[in-house]
Amino acid sequence: MSDVAAEIMQIIGSKTGSGYGVVGLTDQLDELGLDSLSVVELTFVIEEKFDVEIPFNANFDIKAKTVGDLIKTVEALVAAKVSLT
Amino acid sequence: MSRVVLTGLGIVSPIGNSIRNYWSSLIAGRSGLAAPVLPSGMQVSTKLVGQVLDFDPALHVAPQQIGSLDRVSQFAVVAARQALAQSGVRLDDGLAERTAVIIGTGSGGHETVDDSFHRLYAEAATRLHPLTIPKAMISAAASQVSLFCGAKGPAYAVASACASATHAIGQAFHMLRSGGATCAICGGTEASITFGALKGWEAMRIMAPDACRPFSSARKGMVIGEGAGIVVLETLEHARSRDADILAEVAGFGMSADSKDLTAPDPAGMARAVSAAMRDGALAPDTVDYVNAHGTGTVANDQAETAAVHISFGNHARRVVLSSTKSMIGHALGAAGALELIASVMALRQDIVPQTINYLGPDPACDLDYVPNEARQMPVRVALSNSFAFGGLNAVLAVRKFTG
Numbered sequence: 198m199s200d201v202a203a204e205i206m207q208i209i210g211s212k213t214g215s216g217y218g219v220v221g222l223t224d225q226l227d228e229l230g231l232d233s234l235s236v237v238e239l240t241f242v243i244e245e246k247f248d249v250e251i252p253f254n255a256n257f258d259i260k261a262k263t264v265g266d267l268i269k270t271v272e273a274l275v276a277a278k279v280s281l282t
Numbered sequence: 283m284s285r286v287v288l289t290g291l292g293i294v295s296p297i298g299n300s301i302r303n304y305w306s307s308l309i310a311g312r313s314g315l316a317a318p319v320l321p322s323g324m325q326v327s328t329k330l331v332g333q334v335l336d337f338d339p340a341l342h343v344a345p346q347q348i349g350s351l352d353r354v355s356q357f358a359v360v361a362a363r364q365a366l367a368q369s370g371v372r373l374d375d376g377l378a379e380r381t382a383v384i385i386g387t388g389s390g391g392h393e394t395v396d397d398s399f400h401r402l403y404a405e406a407a408t409r410l411h412p413l414t415i416p417k418a419m420i421s422a423a424a425s426q427v428s429l430f431c432g433a434k435g436p437a438y439a440v441a442s443a444c445a446s447a448t449h450a451i452g453q454a455f456h457m458l459r460s461g462g463a464t465c466a467i468c469g470g471t472e473a474s475i476t477f478g479a480l481k482g483w484e485a486m487r488i489m490a491p492d493a494c495r496p497f498s499s500a501r502k503g504m505v506i507g508e509g510a511g512i513v514v515l516e517t518l519e520h521a522r523s524r525d526a527d528i529l530a531e532v533a534g535f536g537m538s539a540d541s542k543d544l545t546a547p548d549p550a551g552m553a554r555a556v557s558a559a560m561r562d563g564a565l566a567p568d569t570v571d572y573v574n575a576h577g578t579g580t581v582a583n584d585q586a587e588t589a590a591v592h593i594s595f596g597n598h599a600r601r602v603v604l605s606s607t608k609s610m611i612g613h614a615l616g617a618a619g620a621l622e623l624i625a626s627v628m629a630l631r632q633d634i635v636p637q638t639i640n641y642l643g644p645d646p647a648c649d650l651d652y653v654p655n656e657a658r659q660m661p662v663r664v665a666l667s668n669s670f671a672f673g674g675l676n677a678v679l680a681v682r683k684f685t686g
Binding site: 232233234237240241253254255256257258 | 490501544545580
């Protein structure tokens with residue numbers, strides 16, 4: 198697992214209160230017990246952590262998104278940032 | 283208890299700064315939403331706002347006074363003067379002291395706050411404009427309206443986010459009904475399309491990138507607006523004594539709190555306010571023909587509001603029509619309830635219901651008649667105006683055609 202993935206799992210684990218290791222890559226964000234505002238807050242924490250901007254609208258971007266999808270998005274944003282520097 | 287009537291309407295909006303222009307735009311389906319115009323260098327990702335672009339305060343306020351009014355107060359004063367002019371009320375000595383001013387706003391002098399703090403934090407300024415505080419205070423608009431109009435009765439601001447204007451008008455209605463005042467200048471005003479506020483809204487991730495399409499399939503969120511709506515209320519007795527042109531009767535007002543969640547709407551809480559307004563006015567649900575919906579265009583609001591209408595109206599939910607004028611003017615936050623009450627009063631007067639524009643097709647969770655894309659000519663006896671704020675604060679006004 199990449200560092201980005203590990204950190205995101207940690208952040209999600211602390212947000213859901215389930216702790217590290219319980220959240221899986223195929224878990225859907227809207228089924229982790231997080232309401233839409235919590236997912237918005239989670240996105241903010243991850244953006245601050247990695248200094249990236251995640252395109253995300255709470256009206257239509259939550260459904261069917263998994264933890265793995267989120268990690269892939271952030272990994273791509275981090276990689277794009279590295280290639281720029 | 284006194285009956286209470288509306289005798290004056292005033293407006294500043296993205297689709298017109300007179301009642302005539304506002305209403306003709308509404309029923310023609312003209313949108314006032316466009317890309318935000320902000321000072322250079324202030325980058326936002328917001329694609330659409332409902333900004334008041336053709337507003338020149340110098341046309342309305344003397345040069346020596348402009349500096350003492352934030353944009354939010356300028357809007358309120360201009361709308362209040364229009365409403366007073368239409369009503370024909372003269373605030374002479376006797377009436378001035380019996381005239382209340384109750385103005386709702388979500389965030390008060392936001393432009394003053396934003397500009398002042400930018401000067402301090404970004405430009406390292408060492409001093410601020412001497413009127414920074416009295417321009418920014420949330421009650422500034424109420425004070426300015428009382429000053430400019432010469433109203434000397436009860437005056438204060440009401441803040442309940444997106445329900446502020448509706449709470450303000452509702453309180454004025456109850457005050458007049460119970461004898462606390464004879465006349466009221468009331469409504470809401472908002473001017474918070476600033477860099478700081480837009481960044482705050484963007485952070486919530488609920489802004490529509492394409493269009494405001496309330497209740498529609500494929501809706502993608504809300505659009506922030508601004509403006510002011512001010513109305514003149516009078517006791518029926520007073521309006522009759524001066525042979526006033528009565529525009530409509532305020533029939534009922536209901537309030538509730540969800541006590542549930544800071545941002546997620548609760549159909550049960552909304553329905554309590556809708557039902558309370560009908561009860562307050564002794565209105566049977568099947569006498570209501572039109573509901574000007576809160577209808578923000580977010581997925582959550584529109585399905586919750588639809589569920590609330592089912593709860594409050596029962597079988598009549600299938601017959602009452604709803605529309606969201608926010609599809610054209612955006613969400614004017616603390617002014618929204620007043621802009622929308624004015625649309626409801628005009629619907630009563632003209633027997634025309636404004637449409638919900640940008641409607642693409644039904645969402646299974648929104649299964650009512652939303653007057654899609656075309657205004658409708660139909661008899662409107664009673665109309666409701668719904669306002670449901672963040673923090674779960676709900677307020678609903680009922681207006682009735684005045685028939686004597």
